[in-house]
Amino acid sequence: MFEASRICRCVICHDYGDRDDYGADDRGVIDNVEKFGWSVTGVPADQQGPGWSYTIGRWHSRGGPELAMFGLDLSTMQSCLNILGKRDGLADGQAHDQVVNGYPVRLRTIEPTWYKAFFGHGIWFYRQPPIPFLEVVWPDRDGTFPWDTGNLSQPHLWLAPGEHPPGVWTQDV
Structure with missing residues (x-):
């Protein structure tokens, strides 16, 4: 679905006329993408809920x-x-080992309707229709994944917002 539209309209490939307005965080993302191929943005946990991290620049x-x-x-x-x-x-659907302390992780496609709630800096960077995001889903200590138990310690972003169980992850959608 996404490969057919693989035209990068990011702030590195296209001048949107606002480069003089980029702050230190924006320049840091661009520098990391140019140096390493991507940047990792972290959103710390707060009183409203757990934190998350995501890449910008792999696309x-x-x-x-x-x-x-x-x-x-x-x-x-x-x-x-x-x-x-x-x-x-x-x-x-892929499983990957050697990522989280001996536990496997699974990759799930994130529904684009979640992007605005979770990936604001990525939206700034790409400024185009949705680019693909995969959620890296980790199991609990017993090796059980959230789709087996309904556990909401991490969101189920492969579901549309209306299908997601209510909770901390759905409050901004």
Whole structure:
């Protein structure tokens, strides 16, 4: 679905006339994408709920989907996303080992209707119709994934917002 529209309209590939307005965070993302191929943005946990991290720039640099991870501490999620970020051919339904302390992770396609709620800096960077995002889903200590238990410690962004169980992840949608 996304490969056919693989025209990058990001702020690196296209001058939108606002480059003088970029702040330090914006320039940091651009520098990381140019140096490493992507940047990892972290949104810390707060009183409203758990934090999350996501990549910006994999679509630009590698033609691969961006990645997002939820509900663990920021440094763990950023490390996991950097490990996966180096891998090619990432797709919905895949399992990947050697990412989270001996636990496998699964990749799930994120419904674009969630992007505005979770990926604001990515939207700024790309400024185009949705680019692909995959949620990196981790199991609990028993190796059980949230779709098996209904656990909401991480969102189920492969579901449309109207199908997602109400909770902390749905309050901004």
